[in-house]
Amino acid sequence: MTTPPATGLFLTFEGIDGSGKSTQCRLLAEALREQGREVILTREPGGSTGAEEIRRLVLEGDPDRWSAETELLLFTAARRDHLERTIEPALAAGKVVICDRFADSTRMYQGLSRGDLRASVDKLHKLMIAREPDLTLLIDMDPEIGLSRAKGRQTAEERFEDFGLELQQKMRAGFLDLAQEFASRFRVIDGTQSLEAVAADVLSQAQAALT
Structure with a gap:
């Protein structure tokens, strides 16, 4: 009898800018x-x-540097490379992959908040990515607090924060809607x-998914 291949767990974090996702990603990785x-x-x-x-192309520079349509193509290209070179090999080896943002962010930033492109996002995702996380943890918080935290970081990667509070408010509402749409x-x-x-x-939810 052959041994079945190992399968890992694909876990993503989502949320508005400044919600603390990156910190929680790191803490969970350390705990596991x-x-x-x-x-x-x-x-x-990123990730590859x-x-x-x-x-660097999509997160730096003037807010109007790219249209939402161009961003969608760039993000999908980046995601495809990331999937091929990092995510799928790790999962095939039975590892836990913790990713700070994935396709749900594209569904929000380009699909909802910057244009009516959700149908295009989903079609391109199905065609080129065709993978959803096993578990998505949405860190929910007040957009004003999140934006203040994000701007306080003072990094070069503030292109989306520069769209202001209205975008973050739309994002929060949209993420909560996604949590209902993909409740499983x-x-x-x-x-x-x-x-x-x-x-x-976070650790409690991850451990439940790993059992």
Whole structure:
């Protein structure tokens, strides 16, 4: 009898800018590694050499640098490279892949908040990506607080933050709608809690998915 191939867990974090996703990604990766699990911590756009090059194109510069349609193509190109070179090999090896943003962010930023492109996003995703996470953790919080945190980072990657509060408000509402649309894989975490409380909730949801 042949041994079935190992299968990993694909876990993504979503939320508005400044919601604390990246911190929680890192904390979860550390916690799972302490438990002896092999973990790949990655991000979007990015996570592979080619995708990181595209990241600089879409996250830096003037807010009006690209149309929503062009962004959709760039993000999908980055995601395809990321999927081929990082995500799928890690999952095939039985590892846990923790990704800071994935296709749900494209459904929001380009599909909803910057234009009526949701149908185009879903068609392109089905054609070129055809993969959803096993578990998505949505860190939910007030957009004003999130935007203030995001702007306080003062990095070069503030192109989307520069669209202002209205975009973040649309994003929050849209993410909560997505959590209902994809209820089987989404879990909403209260991001207004302390960092430690959020991390505990995140770890609990991840462990449940791993059992």
